[in-house]
Structures are given as structure tokens and as C-alpha cells.
Amino acid sequence: MAEFSWDVRSPLDRVLAVGRYGAHGDAGVTLTEIRNFDLVQVMARRGKTAELAKAAKVRFGVAAPETPKAVGTADATLIWSGPDQFFILSKGRKHAMAALAPLRAGSASLSDQSHARVLIAVSGAKARAMLAKMSSIDLHPSVFAVGAAAATSMDHTSVTLWRGNDQADGQAVFNVLVFATFAESLWHTMLDSAAEYGVVVGHSEDLA
Amino acid sequence: MRIVCPFCGERELGEFTYLGDAKPVRPAADAGEEAVYDYVYLRDNVAGVMSENWYHGGGCRAWLKVTRNTLTHEISAVEPAAGAGAAKVGA
Numbered sequence A: 001m002a003e004f005s006w007d008v009r010s011p012l013d014r015v016l017a018v019g020r021y022g023a024h025g026d027a028g029v030t031l032t033e034i035r036n037f038d039l040v041q042v043m044a045r046r047g048k049t050a051e052l053a054k055a056a057k058v059r060f061g062v063a064a065p066e067t068p069k070a071v072g073t074a075d076a077t078l079i080w081s082g083p084d085q086f087f088i089l090s091k092g093r094k095h096a097m098a099a100l101a102p103l104r105a106g107s108a109s110l111s112d113q114s115h116a117r118v119l120i121a122v123s124g125a126k127a128r129a130m131l132a133k134m135s136s137i138d139l140h141p142s143v144f145a146v147g148a149a150a151a152t153s154m155d156h157t158s159v160t161l162w163r164g165n166d167q168a169d170g171q172a173v174f175n176v177l178v179f180a181t182f183a184e185s186l187w188h189t190m191l192d193s194a195a196e197y198g199v200v201v202g203h204s205e206d207l208a
Numbered sequence B: 001m002r003i004v005c006p007f008c009g010e011r012e013l014g015e016f017t018y019l020g021d022a023k024p025v026r027p028a029a030d031a032g033e034e035a036v037y038d039y040v041y042l043r044d045n046v047a048g049v050m051s052e053n054w055y056h057g058g059g060c061r062a063w064l065k066v067t068r069n070t071l072t073h074e075i076s077a078v079e080p081a082a083g084a085g086a087a088k089v090g091a
Helices: A049-060 A097-104 A127-131 A180-195 B033-041
Strands: A019-021 A029-034 A038-044 A070-072 A076-082 A085-090 A108-112 A117-123 A149-154 A157-163 A173-179 A199-204 B002-005 B009-012 B017-021 B049-055 B063-069 B075-080
Touching (some): A029 A180, A117 A180, B002 B075
Parallel strands (some): A029 A199
Antiparallel strands (some): A019 A199
């Protein structure tokens, strides 16, 4: 019998080629795929919303988001994804599925999405102009500040969008979480949208 | 047309799916054939204000009850449908 082993790789592996594309000059957009994260979907069970909020507070030291926003903790980000549900995004297995038993005990249903989603960080001076082609969400800093989040659609594809902490140079960072099987399609649309500004493509192991 | 989702805020129509009249109520199990036929097949063709089910599938995936004027498209109320979000179940 032939030897068989799983080859773990990003859903964008076939299409993401690190490099510089599009218009010449200073690149206006940077697209960075964030790889190897832990992502768990948490949904309150019927009538257990308050109980879940309490359990989340105990574990993370902050209140889980009850409105569209992303809340950062020391080692995780809690992102609103719908009524009475949120994502836990982290690295290093500390808040991975297996470690979250206390939340699962009674108040919430958990679902491991670590390999079911692709996370793309969009930054650069033209990031907002580029995203405006795909999203009807107003991303102006006066409306969509650091920590703002939205469950929305881009190019007819459901995404979870949130603004992470600004980069050291003050540039905004927009995080886009998309279903793995739709990621390749959205990636092409993103590249096309960014081409006129010049785009730097890369991937990283670090959460933005 | 835009709909103000009670969870997400104002969003474009493309994020929503229309499911139809929110008024019909499932009849009791012993209500009889006529009541079931009415519930499954018969719909009012309202010219004016009606209550509709919409699904925010391109956003928070919540079911919404939208009060809309079919002549003007004016939306006068949007509320979560029963069961939208664990906190609202049965509300």
C-alpha cells in the first residue's frame, strides 16, 4: 500500500505568490495572509447568554463583544460574529479548542474553525480605497475605528471584517476572515482591486 | 433599498434574502386540512404595509421581521425574528 501523509498547507497556497505587483512606485496596498492561527466559534446556548458572558469574562479578563467589535486581550482577540456569538482568535494552542473546555461546559457550543477560514490583513495608504471597491461598509476612521468589526459581504462572499491595531507607522490594518473554500476567489478580487495602487503580497505567522 | 439590521446597522439589500409574508402562523396539528392548505399556499397580495421575513445571510445570519410598504419600499420597523440570537429566543 502506498504511503500517505497529510500535507498541511494554506488554502491560498496555489495563488499566493510573495512579491510586488501592479502599478509601479510606492505600493499603496499590502496583502498579508496570516497563517497557523487558532480560531474557535463560540455560540451561546439557548437562554445562556449571561452565563457565557460571565465565563468569557473569567477566562479572558474582558467582556466578550455583544455588538460588532473586536476586543483584544493579552493573548487573544474576541471578534463579534453575530447575535450571541463570537470568535476567539489566538496563536500557540493556548485558546484552541482543547483548552476551552470551561466555556463549553454548559453555556456555549464551540466549533473549531482554525482550518476552515483564511485570514487576510489589508494595510497600506490605499487599503481603504481598495476595500471600498468590494465592501459597502464605511471604513472611514471616524466611523470604523480601531476595534470596529462587521459581519458583512465582499464580492458576494461572507466575511468577518475588523480593524486591528494600527501599524507602527500609523497605517490602519483591516483583517478579513473568509471561508477557506471562498478564499481563492476573494483573493483574486483583492489583487485586482489593489493592482492600480501597487501591491505587496506576503504571508506571516504573526497576528496583526 | 437598505435595511437597518438591529444587530449590524444599515446594510445594502444584497446582504439580505427575502422569505415572504411573516403573518402566516403554523396551524395546530388538529386544525384540519383547510387551515393547513391556507397556511402553506394562500398568500395576501398586499399593496401597502406588510410584515415580511428577511434573512441577513450576507452578514450576521439573523432572521429579521421587517415592516415594509410594498408601494413605496419604505421600511418602518425592523426587529429580530423570534429565535434570532440565544438571548432573544421566545421573545
